[in-house]
Amino acid sequence: MNRVLLAALAASTAGAAGIIDLSDATWTLTGNNSDISIPGKVPSQVHLDLLASQVIDDPYYGLNDFDQRWVALANWTYTAPISGLSTEGDITTYLLFNGLDTFADIRLCSQDVASTNNQFRQYFFDVTDILSSCDTESPELQVAFGSAPTIVDNIANQPGQETWPYPVEIAFEFPNRQFMRKEQSDFGWDWGPAFAPAGIWQKAWVLQLGQGELYVRNSLLDLYREGQLNNLIPNQTANWVLNASVDVIGTVPEGVGLKFKIVNLETNMEAGSGSLVNITNHGDVITGSAVLQADDYKLWWPTGLGPQSLYNITIDVVSESGDVITSVTKRTGFRTIVLNMNPVSDEEIAQGIAPGNHWHFEINGQPFFAKGSNFIPPDTFWPRVTPAKIRQLFNSAIAANQNLIRVWSSGAYAPDFMYDLADEMGILLWSEFQYGDALYPVDAEFLENSRQEAVYQVRRVNHHPSLALWAGGNELELIILYLEPYLTPEEYSRYLGEFETLFLDTLVPAVYGNSRSISYILSSSTNGYLSIDFNNPMPLVPRYNNVTAGSIYGDTDHYNYDPSQAFNLSSYPVGRFADEFGFQSMPSINSWRQAVAEEDLTFNSSTIMLRNHHYPAGSLDTSNFANSSKGMGEMTIAAQMYYPTPSKTDPIANFSAWCHTTQIFQADFYKSQLQFYRAGSGRPEHQLGSLYWQLEDIWQAPTWAGIEYDGRWKMLHYTAKDIYQSVIVAPQYNPTTGILEIYAVSDLWDEVNGKASLGWVGWDGTPVDVKAAGSDLGEVDFTIGPLNTTLLATLNITELTSSGSLNAADVVFVANLTASGKPPNTEATKTFAHTNYFTPTPLAAATLVDPGLVITYDSETDEFVVSAEKGTSIWTWVSLEDADADEVIVAFNENGFLLKKGEEKRIKYNIISDSGKVAGWENRVGVGSIWDNTLP
Numbered sequence: 012m013n014r015v016l017l018a019a020l021a022a023s024t025a026g027a028a029g030i031i032d033l034s035d036a037t038w039t040l041t042g043n044n045s046d047i048s049i050p051g052k053v054p055s056q057v058h059l060d061l062l063a064s065q066v067i068d069d070p071y072y073g074l075n076d077f078d079q080r081w082v083a084l085a086n087w088t089y090t091a092p093i094s095g096l097s098t099e100g101d102i103t104t105y106l107l108f109n110g111l112d113t114f115a116d117i118r119l120c121s122q123d124v125a126s127t128n129n130q131f132r133q134y135f136f137d138v139t140d141i142l143s144s145c146d147t148e149s150p151e152l153q154v155a156f157g158s159a160p161t162i163v164d165n166i167a168n169q170p171g172q173e174t175w176p177y178p179v180e181i182a183f184e185f186p187n188r189q190f191m192r193k194e195q196s197d198f199g200w201d202w203g204p205a206f207a208p209a210g211i212w213q214k215a216w217v218l219q220l221g222q223g224e225l226y227v228r229n230s231l232l233d234l235y236r237e238g239q240l241n242n243l244i245p246n247q248t249a250n251w252v253l254n255a256s257v258d259v260i261g262t263v264p265e266g267v268g269l270k271f272k273i274v275n276l277e278t279n280m281e282a283g284s285g286s287l288v289n290i291t292n293h294g295d296v297i298t299g300s301a302v303l304q305a306d307d308y309k310l311w312w313p314t315g316l317g318p319q320s321l322y323n324i325t326i327d328v329v330s331e332s333g334d335v336i337t338s339v340t341k342r343t344g345f346r347t348i349v350l351n352m353n354p355v356s357d358e359e360i361a362q363g364i365a366p367g368n369h370w371h372f373e374i375n376g377q378p379f380f381a382k383g384s385n386f387i388p389p390d391t392f393w394p395r396v397t398p399a400k401i402r403q404l405f406n407s408a409i410a411a412n413q414n415l416i417r418v419w420s421s422g423a424y425a426p427d428f429m430y431d432l433a434d435e436m437g438i439l440l441w442s443e444f445q446y447g448d449a450l451y452p453v454d455a456e457f458l459e460n461s462r463q464e465a466v467y468q469v470r471r472v473n474h475h476p477s478l479a480l481w482a483g484g485n486e487l488e489l490i491i492l493y494l495e496p497y498l499t500p501e502e503y504s505r506y507l508g509e510f511e512t513l514f515l516d517t518l519v520p521a522v523y524g525n526s527r528s529i530s531y532i533l534s535s536s537t538n539g540y541l542s543i544d545f546n547n548p549m550p551l552v553p554r555y556n557n558v559t560a561g562s563i564y565g566d567t568d569h570y571n572y573d574p575s576q577a578f579n580l581s582s583y584p585v586g587r588f589a590d591e592f593g594f595q596s597m598p599s600i601n602s603w604r605q606a607v608a609e610e611d612l613t614f615n616s617s618t619i620m621l622r623n624h625h626y627p628a629g630s631l632d633t634s635n636f637a638n639s640s641k642g643m644g645e646m647t648i649a650a651q652m653y654y655p656t657p658s659k660t661d662p663i664a665n666f667s668a669w670c671h672t673t674q675i676f677q678a679d680f681y682k683s684q685l686q687f688y689r690a691g692s693g694r695p696e697h698q699l700g701s702l703y704w705q706l707e708d709i710w711q712a713p714t715w716a717g718i719e720y721d722g723r724w725k726m727l728h729y730t731a732k733d734i735y736q737s738v739i740v741a742p743q744y745n746p747t748t749g750i751l752e753i754y755a756v757s758d759l760w761d762e763v764n765g766k767a768s769l770g771w772v773g774w775d776g777t778p779v780d781v782k783a784a785g786s787d788l789g790e791v792d793f794t795i796g797p798l799n800t801t802l803l804a805t806l807n808i809t810e811l812t813s814s815g816s817l818n819a820a821d822v823v824f825v826a827n828l829t830a831s832g833k834p835p836n837t838e839a840t841k842t843f844a845h846t847n848y849f850t851p852t853p854l855a856a857a858t859l860v861d862p863g864l865v866i867t868y869d870s871e872t873d874e875f876v877v878s879a880e881k882g883t884s885i886w887t888w889v890s891l892e893d894a895d896a897d898e899v900i901v902a903f904n905e906n907g908f909l910l911k912k913g914e915e916k917r918i919k920y921n922i923i924s925d926s927g928k929v930a931g932w933e934n935r936v937g938v939g940s941i942w943d944n945t946l947p
Contacts, residue, residue, distance in 0.1 A: 029095070029096075029097050029102075029217075029218070029219035030216055030217075030218055030219075030226075031093065031095055031096070031216060031217040031218075031219075032214070032216055033053050033091070033093075033152075033211075033214075033215040033216055033217065034052070034053050034054070034214065034215075036053070036091035036092070036093060036094075036152075037050075037091055037092065038050065038051035038052060038053060038089050038090065038091040039051055039089070039090045039091070040057065040060045040061075040087060040088070040089055040090075041087070041088050041090065042085055042086075042087055043085065043086035043087065043088060043155070044085055044086065045085065047061075047066060049061065049063075049064035049066060050063070050064065051089050051091075052394075053089070053091075053211045053214075053215055054110070054210075054211055054212050054213050054214060054215075054394045055210050055211065055212070055394050056112065056208040056209060056210035056212055056392050056393075056394060057082060057087045057156070057208060057209050057210050058070050058079070058082055058206055058208050058392060059208075059210075059392050059394060059395065060210075061082065067079055067082065069606075070204075070206055070391070070392075071204075071391075071605075071606050071710050071711065072606050072607075073606070073607060073608065073611075073618055074617075074618055074621055074622075076184075076204035076205065076206070076621075076622070077621070079206070080205075082206070083158060083159070083160055083185075083205075083206060083207035083208070083209075084158050084160060084161060085158060086155065086156065086157050086158055087155070087156050087209055087210075088153055088154070088155040088156070089153070089154045089155075089156075089210070089211060090151060090152070090153050090154075091151070091152050092149040092150070092151055092152075093119075093149060093150055093151075093152050093217055094148070094149045096142065096148070096149075096150070096217070096219065097219050100221060100222075101221065101222045102139070102219050102220070102221060103137065103139050103219070103220050103261070104137070104138050104139050104142055104217065104218065104219050104220075105135050105136060105137055105138065105217070105218040105219075105220070105226075105260055106119070106124065106134075106135065106136045106138055106152075106215070106216075106217060106218075107133070107134070107135045107215065107216045107217075107218055107226075107228065107260070108127075108133065108134045108135070108211065108213070108215045109133050109213035109214045109215065110130060110131070110133075110211070110212045110213030110214075111127050111129075111130065111134065111154065111156075111211060111212070112130045112156075112193065112194075112208060112209055112210055112211075112212040113127075113128060113129065113130040113156075113159055113191060113192065113193035113209065114126075114127070114128050114156060114157040114158075114159060114162050114191075114209075115127045115128075115154050115155065115156050115157075116153075116154075116155045116157075117136070117152075117153070117154050117155075118152075118153040118155070119138050119141050119142070119145075119150055119151070119152050119153075120141055120142065120144075120145035120147070120150040120151065121151070122141045122144075122145075124136050124138060124141065128191070128192065128460065129192040129193075129460055129463075129464055130192060130193045130194060130212070130423070131192060131423070131424055131445060131464045131467075131468065132192075132460075132463055132464050132467055133228060133229065133467055135218075135228060135260055154211060156209035156210065157209075158207075158209075159191055159193055159197070159198075159207050159209065160185045160187075160198070160207055162191070163185075163186075163187040163188065163190040163191050164186070164187055166187065166190040167186070167187040167190060173452070174187075175189070175449065175450050178448075178490060178493065178494075179449065179450050179490060179494065179506065180448075180449045180450065181448040181449060182198075183196075183198055183199030183200055183201070183205060183624070184198055184199030184204075184205030184624075185198035185199060185205055185207060186198075188449070189449040189450065189451045189452070190452065192445075192460055192461065192464060194388065194421070194422055194423045194445065195420075195421035195422075195445065195446070195447055195448075195449075196387070196388060196421050196422050196709075197391070199624060200387075200421070200624065201624050201625045201626065201642075202387065202624065202625075202705070202708075202709065202712070202714040202715060202716070203387070203388075203391065203624065203709040203710060203712075203714075204391060204624070204709075204710060204712075206391050206392075208391065208392055210394075212393055212394055218260060220260065220261050223261075223264065223336070224261060224337075225259040225260065225261040225262075225263065225328065225336055225337040226259060226260040226261060226337070227257055227258065227259055227337055227338075227339045228258050228259065228260050229258040229467060229470055229471055230255070230256060230257045230258060230326070230339045230341065230470065231254070231255065231256040231257075231258075231298075231469075231470040231473055231474070231525060231526075232253070232254070232255055232324055232326075232341050232343055232473065232474035233252075233253075233254040233255075233256075233473055233474075233525070233526050233527060233528050234251055234252070234253055234254075234343060234345055234346075234474075234528060235251070235252050235254075235347070235526075235527040235528040236249040236250070236251060236252070236305075236347060237249040237250050237251075237252055237302065239252075239347070239527050239528065240527060240545050241522065241523050241526070241527060241528075241529060241530060241531060241550075242349065242350065242352065242530045242531065242540075242543055242550075242551075243349070243543070244349050244351060244353070244373065244376070245347050245349070245376075247347065247375060247376035248305065249305065250302050250303060250304055250305045251302070251303040251304075251305055251308065251345060252300060252301070252302055252303070252527075253271065253287075253300060253301045253302075253303055253324070254298070254299075254300045254527070255269060255271065255287060255298065255299055255300070255324075255326045256296060256297070256298040256470065256525075257269075257296065257297050257298075257326060257328060257337075257339060258295065258296050258470065259295055259296070259297075259328075259337065260295075261295075262294050262295065263292050263293075263294055263295070263296075263297045263328065263336075264330065264336075265292065266330075266331045267290075267292065267297065267328055267329060267330055267331065267336065268286060268287070268290060268299075268328075268329050268331075269286065269287040269290060269297065269298075269299040269326055269327065269328060269329070270284070270285070270286050270287065270326070270327045270329055271283075271284060271285060271286075271287060271301060271324060271325065271326055271327075272284040272324070272325045272327075273303075273308075273322050273323070273324050273325075274322060274323040274324075274325075275309075275320075275322055276321045276322060276323060276342070277309075277320065277321075282307060282308060282322060283303055283304075283307060283308075285301055286299075286301070287299030287300055287301050287326075288300060288301065297328060308320075308322070308345040309345070310344075310345055310346055310375050311344030311345060311346040311434075311476040312346070312374060312375070312437065312835075312836060313374060313379075313414040313415070313437045313438070313439050314409050314414050314436060314437030314438060315412070315414055315437070315737070315834070315835070316374060316377075316379060316414065316437075316835045316836065317835055317836035318836070319344065319434065319435060319436070319437045319476075320344060320345070321342055321343070321344050321434060321435070321476075322342070322343055322344065322345070323340055323341070323342050323343075324340070324341055324342075324343055324474075325338055325339070325340040326338060326339050326340075326341075341474045342431070342434065342474075343434075343474040343475070343476060344434060344476030345476070346374060346375055346476045347373075347374070347375055347376065347528070348372060348373070348374055348439070348476075348478070348479050348480075348528075348529070348530075349372070349373050349530055350370070350371075350372055350480055350530040350532065351369045351370070351371055351372070351373050351378070352368050352369055352370055352539040352540060353368065353369050354367075354368050354369075355367055355368065355369060363695060364695060364697045365561070365562065365563045365695035365696055365697070366559070366561065366562045366563075367558075367559070367562030367563040367564045367587075368538075368539050368554075368562075368563075368564050368565070368587075369587060369697075370539060370564070370565050370566050370586070370587035370588045371587060371588060371697075371699035371700060372415070372439075372479060372480075372699070372700065374439075377760065377835075378699060378798060379414070379699070379758070379760075379798070379835075380689070380692060380699050380700060380758035380798060381414065381415040381439070381588070381699065381700035381701070381702065382412055382413050382414055382415065382700075382701065382735040382758070383408070383413040383414060383415040383416050383417065383439075383700075383701075383702045383703075383706075384408070384413060384416060384417070384702055384703050384704070384705060384706040384717065384731070385416070385417045385419050385590075385591060385702055385703070385704045385705040385706060386404075386416045386417065386418050386419060386705070386706050386707065387419050387422055387705055387706075387707065387709055388422040388423060388709055389401070389404065389707055389708075389709065390709060391709060391710065393423060393426075396426070398428045398429075398432065401428065401429050401432055402432055402436075403722050403923060403924075404706065404707055404718065404722070405432055405433065405436050405438055406436075406921075407718055407722070407724065407728065407902065407923070408438060408706060409436060409437070409438065410732065410902065410921070411717075411728055411729075411731050411732035411735060412731075412732055412735035412736055412737070413438070413731070413735060414437070414438065414439060415438070415439040415440075415441060415479060415700070415702065416433075416438055416439070416440055416441070416702075416706060417440075417441040417443075417535070417590060417702050418440050418441065418442050418443060419443065419447075419485060419535075419705070420443035420444060420445050420446055420447045420482065420484045420485040420535070421445060421446070421447030421448065421484070421485050422445065423445065424442070424445060424468050424472075425440060425442065425472070427471070427472075430472055430475040430477055430478065431475075433475065433477035434475050434476055434477045437477075438477055439477055439478075439479040440475075440477045440478060440479055441479045441480045441482065441702075442472065442478060442479070442480065442481055442482070443481070443482040443483070443484055443485060443535060444464075444465055444468070444481065444482070444483055444484055444518060445484070446483065446484030446485070446487065446513070446514075447484045447485030447486060447487070448485060448486050448487075448490070449490075450487075450490070450506060450509050450510060451509070451513055453508075453509050453512040453513060458512070458513065458517050461513060461517055461518075462517050462518075462520075462521055465517070465518050465521035465522070466521050466524075466525060469481070469521055469522055469525045469526060470525055473525065473526045473528070473529065478529060480529065480530050480531070480532065481518075481522050481529055481530070481531045481532075482531070482532045482533070482534060482535050483513075483514035483518050483531075483532065483533045483534055484514065484534060484535070485534070485535050486534065486535055486536055486568060486591075487510065487514060487533065487534040487535075488533055488534035488536060488537045488538070488553075488555070489534070489536050489568060490510075491506065491507060491510055491555065492538075492555060492556055494506055495556060510533075511553075514533045514534070515533060515549065515551065515553070516549070518531070519531060519549065519550070519551060523550070531551075533551075533553060535566075535568070535590055535591070536565070536566055536567065536568040536590055536591070537553075537554075537565050537566065538553075538554040538555060538556075538557075538558065538564040538565040539553075539554050539564055539565050540552055540553055540554055541553060541554040541555075541557055563585065563586060563587060563695070563696050564586075564587070565586060565587060565588075566586055566587060566588035566589065566590045566700075567584035567585075567586035567588070567589050567590070567592075568589075568590060568591040568592070569583065569584045569589065569591070569592040569684075570591075570592065570593065570594075572594065572645045574645065574648050574649035574652050574653070574676075575652065577594070577649065577653075577676075577679075577680045577683070578679075578680070578683050578744070578746065579745070579746050579747065580683075580687055580743060580744070580745045580746075580747075581745060581746075581747045583684055583687050583688075585691070585696050586696060586698065587696060587697065587698055587699065587700075588698060588699060588700040588701070589684070589688050589698070589700065589701040589702065589703075590700075590702050591702065591703075591704045592681075592684050592701075592703055592704060593677075593680075593681065593703055593704035593705065593715040594645070594649070594676070594677050594680050594681075594715065595623075595625055595642050595645065595646055595673070595677065595713050595714060595715055596646065596670075596673040596674045596676070596677035596678075596713065596714075596715075596725060596726075596727065597646065597669070597670035597673045597674065597713050598670065598708065598711055598712065598713070598714075598719045598720070598725070599667070599670055599671070599674075599719060599723060599725070600612070600663070600666065600667040600670060601719075601721075601723060602708075602711040602719045602720060602721060602723065603619075603666075603670070603711060605711055605720075605721065606622075606710070606711040606712075607619065607622075607711075609663070612662075612663055612666050613662060613666055614643070614647070614666055614669050615643065619643075619713075620643055622711075622712040622713070623642040623643055623712060623713040624642075624712070625641055625642030625645075625713065626641060626642075642713055643713070646673045646676070646713065649673070649676040649680075650669065650672040650673055650675075650676055651855070652853065652855065653676060653679070653853040653854060653855055654672050654675060654676065654853070654854050654855050654941055654944060655854065655855055655859070655941060655942070655944040655945045656672075656855070656944065657669050657672060657944045658944075658947065659946065659947055660947050668943070668944055671726075671888070672941075672944060673713075674725050674726040674727065675726055675886050675907070675941065677715075677725070677726065677727050678725070678726035678727045678729070678730040678907060679730075681703055681727055681730060681731065682730045682733075682734055684701075684703075685701055685703065685730075685731065685734040685735070686734055686739075686741040686742070686743060686756075687743065688700075688701040689701070689734065689739065689741060689756045689758075689800075690741050690743055690754045690756055690800050691800075692756065692758070692798055692799060692800055693754070693756070693795075693796075693799040693800025693801070694800065699798065703717070703727075703731065705717070706718060707719075707720075708720040717731060721900060721924065722900055722923045722924055723900050723923070724902050724906070724923075726886075726888070726906070726907045729903075729905070729906040729907045730907055733845075733905075733907075733908075736843070736845055737757060737758050737759055737832075737834065737843060738755070738756070738757045738758075738759065738763055738765070738795070738828065738830045738832065738843035738845060739755075739756050739828070739845045739847065740753065740754070740755055740756075740767055740803070740826040740827070740828040740845050740846075740847045741753070741754045741755075741756050741847060742754075742824065742826060742847055742848070742849035744808065744849055744851075749807060749808050749809030749810070750805060750806070750807055750808070750809075751805070751806040751807075751808050751824070751849060751851075752802060752804070752805050752806075753767075753769060753802070753803045753804045753805075753806075753826055754800050754801065754802055754803060755767060755793050755795050755800070755801045755803055755828060755830070756795070756799075756800050756801075757795040757796075757797075757798070757799060757800075757830070757832065758798055759797065759798075759832045759833065759834060759835065760797050760798065760833075760835050761797055761832055761833045762794060762795065762796055762797065762832065763794070763795040763830050763831070763832035763843075764792075764793070764794050764795075764830060764831060764832070765792075765793055765795075765828060765829055765830025765831065765843070766790055766791065766792050766793070766828075766829055766830075767790065767791045767793060767803050767826055767827065767828045767829075768789070768790050768791075768826070768827045768828075769788035769789065769790075769791060769803065769804055769824075769825075769826050770788050770789065770824075770825060771788075771817070771822045771823070771824055771825070772822065772823055772824075772825050772883055772911055773821055773822055773823075773883070774821060774822070774823065774857060774858055774859050774860050774882055774883050775860055775881075775882050775883070775912070776862075776879070776881070776882045776883050776911060776912025776913065777912075779817075779821075779822050781811060781816055781817050788804060791803045791804060793830075795830075803826075806824075808851050812851065817851065819851035819852040820852050820856055820857050820858045821857075821858050822851065823848050823849070823850050823883060823885065823909070824848060824849040824850075824851070825846070825847075825848050825909065825911065826846065826847050826848065826849075827844075827845075827846050828843075828844065828845045828846070828847075829842065829843070829844050830842070830843045830844075831843070846908075846909065848885070848909050850885070854885065854941055859882075859885075859941070859942045859945065860881065860882040860883075860942070861881050861882060861942060862879040862880075862881055862882040862883060862884035862887075862910070862912070862940055862942060863879060863880035863881030863882065864877065864878070864879055864880075864884055864887065864910075864938045864939065864940060865877070865878050865879075865880060865938075866889065866936060866937060866938040868933045868934065868936065869917070870933075872917070873919070874917045874918060874919055875889060875903070875917070875918045875920070875933075875936055876915060876916070876917050876918075877889060877910065877915070877916045877918060877938050878910070878913075878914065878915045878916070879910045879911065879912050879913070879914060880912070880913075881912065882912050883909070883910070883911050883912055884909070884910040884940040884942070885909050885940060885941055885942075886907055886940055886941040887906075887907065887908050887909070887910045887938065887939075887940045888906060888907060888938065888939050888940065889903050889906055889918060889936060889937075889938050890906075890936065890937065890938075890939075891932065891935050891936055891937075892935050892936065892937035898924075898925065898929045899922065899924070899925050899929050899932045900922070900923040900924040900925075901920050901921070901922060901923065901932075901936075902920060902921045902922075902923050903918050903919075903920045904918055904919045904920060904921075905918050906918075
């Protein structure tokens with residue numbers, strides 16, 4: 012069944028008198044303080060409608076991030092006549108909005124309906140009385156939006172209003188974002204612009220219900236094992252419990268019941284049916300439950316860990332006579348997903364795991380290594396984010412061996428179609444409530460607004476098997492832990508109390524009161540709980556800084572913008588899970604050309620610098636170029652420190668080479684950390700997850716992304732794909748000790764056996780025989796246990812270089828691994844192969860030679876063939892040579908690789924975008940390496 016039909020089923024009702032889709036109305040957008048009056052749309056936002064009418068040009072072009080601030084600072088009104096209303100019989104009429112962004116005053120037939128102040132809530136209003144006094148057949152609906160930056164400034168300036176200093180509030184382009192329940196990154200972030208859009212950003216309807224008719228506005232399905240409680244590991248042999256709850260507009264009659272039917276979507280056969288019991292009817296919500304036999308249903312697994320078995324569950328609301336009053340169908344899967352934060356047992360300590368608490372995910376009772384990245388809003392303007400865009404991103408993530416994506420808070424809640432795609436494709440989504448890097452008001456009105464938002468969102472998405480976790484927000488606990496040493500006990504207690512009032516007292520009941528199947532944490536980075544006891548009114552007691560020396564707790568969040576420490580393993584955090592880490596890079600010349608004039612394509616042009624929003628901490632003065640130089644300077648220093656400096660005579664070619672070199676550093680830095688965290692699965696920290704920052708871009712600018720705005724893969728994405736393979740060889744060099752350790756790493760659930768070939772190769776392609784004690788390498792047999800690591804060899808690089816046994820500038824260490832093992836939930840053994848390397852000196856100081864790269868296209872096999880005929884090629888890069896030809900975006904199966912002299916690599920590819928249907932693009936594919944930076 013297609014996703015469009017599924018979405019329609021999920022929102023459908025039986026027997027409604029009339030549903031008018033407001034997307035079909037004729038809308039007009041007017042500026043309250045201007046003479047602008049243009050056609051509008053629903054769903055849409057003001058910037059998009061102004062762009063469509065050519066009032067403004069592309070918001071993403073040039074410096075429009077600053078030049079179009081007048082749009083965000085103005086008030087705007089959407090107006091439409093509503094036709095097709097029924098006036099016959101006993102009709103009740105409602106307005107239903109799935110999303111208003113954000114401060115809106117609603118009027119119908121010149122009468123006030125309501126005011127709203129939350130982008131993330133669903134609103135519905137009974138307008139029957141208003142229409143009864145309206146003397147026109149097509150009453151006018153007005154939705155007036157106030158300027159969000161202006162409104163929150165006014166709130167902040169109210170007498171007695173609490174505000175917060177840096178870093179309690181981390182501000183970006185516009186301040187005071189914590190006073191609004193609107194996408195926080197709409198006010199800017201260090202990777203994105205500040206357009207602060209407004210509009211009816213999601214679907215809206217007029218509903219007309221006859222006597223006894225109902226409309227399902229939201230619903231909840233919760234599948235969990237009997238006896239299961241949030242955050243705790245359930246019994247995997249227990250039967251399933253189906254808890255269903257239907258939220259309606261209208262009133263559910265007394266005496267009604269609930270029936271269910273389950274259909275296996277693989278076979279299209281019924282898999283179960285019956286009546287729900289334990290019915291509770293609150294008038295606008297009806298709930299019931301049923302016990303399902305465990306063996307009747309196949310499990311849902313993430314990609315790479317098993318199949319994605321899906322079922323349709325239909326819930327019918329039935330009258331006492333058995334008639335169906337209304338129904339809802341949702342697609343779901345049977346799985347348990349738990350964030351295990353249990354204390355490490357004595358038995359596990361005896362096995363070599365460090366004491367403390369676990370911090371890893373378990374799917375259907377099985378721990379797994381979570382490999383993934385962080386997802387930010389893929390566009391400032393959500394109405395233009397399509398299922399095709401999300402499918403493209405998910406395809407790229409899966410191609411890069413990722414199984415879990417963190418949907419970062421301070422953006423927006425993922426739309427239904429994003430969860431649908433994740434269910435189909437096997438991507439787990441770590442989801443968060445939309446708060447980040449700030450403390451928030453705790454007055455009664457704000458808390459109730461937040462509670463209703465959370466309840467709506469939890470109930471909306473809980474049925475999705477891809478839902479992995481709810482977190483209170485982004486980096487919130489880090490703020491609390493950071494503040495403690497710097498505040499008086501009185502100040503700290505106040506801030507801690509505000510934090511707990513929202514993220515413990517308000518959000519925990521919203522999750523636990525609506526779901527037994529999902530875990531909750533207060534913050535994306537957290538030391539977890541000190542205790543959990545469901546006999547207490549508040550089950551969770553946070554750990555915060557109640558830690559024991561020598562023990563390990565929680566997940567880590569790591570940023571270090573000192574390039575000299577980029578590859579120092581001693582600077583990386585040791586934890587159970589890494590949820591954020593990274594460094595900026597520039598987008599490719601192709602992306603820059605979409606948004607910047609040709610004359611501005613230089614590394615330090617004002618346009619390029621001002622599109623870099625990685626300012627010094629707490630700085631908001633974007634008129635000062637010095638603010639923008641922070642991120643540019645960090646990238647420049649890193650590129651010069653580790654790689655040959657581009658010095659091409661053609662300025663555009665030189666700019667492109669600089670952009671590419673920043674991408675190489677970014678990929679190199681992430682590779683070092685990814686390997687460190689992967690190898691940590693077999694060290695005392697028993698690390699079982701890494702999510703790098705970030706998956707994709709929101710626009711064309713310097714960011715932490717691995718995928719550019721148009722879907723083009725940066726070097727980072729290719730490198731993550733390589734290191735996220737199931738079985739890898741991982742060199743780990745610690746410059747503090749001078750020791751190089753080579754590990755074999757596996758995230759499979761069964762033992763792996765293999766062989767590794769280890770040795771040195773000169774840049775001229777000649778094998779180098781290092782004659783020194785302890786440097787004998789050659790072939791090594793190994794066995795890796797489940798989710799584990801094996802040390803293959805240890806080399807003292809300091810001794811080798813100081814003794815003259817090794818000339819660091821002339822060589823590269825190369826490791827080749829082959830292994831066999833069984834992927835999860837399979838019976839067949841698979842062969843795994845991986846190549847990795849280590850350079851004992853930065854490439855900026857290496858004696859690189861022309862590798863003599865050659866590329867051809869084999870039309871019979873539809874592959875590109877790359878060979879190195881003169882020497883060793885490092886950071887070998889295959890790409891379209893014509894930078895102007897961005898009609899075709901290609902993802903190659905391998906890129907950024909090492910190629911030894913005489914080696915040949917055959918590379919397949921996938922088309923990401925081919926809107927121009929350009930023929931013959933294969934003949935324009937070229938190849939280069941880091942050595943090309945030395946060419947003029």
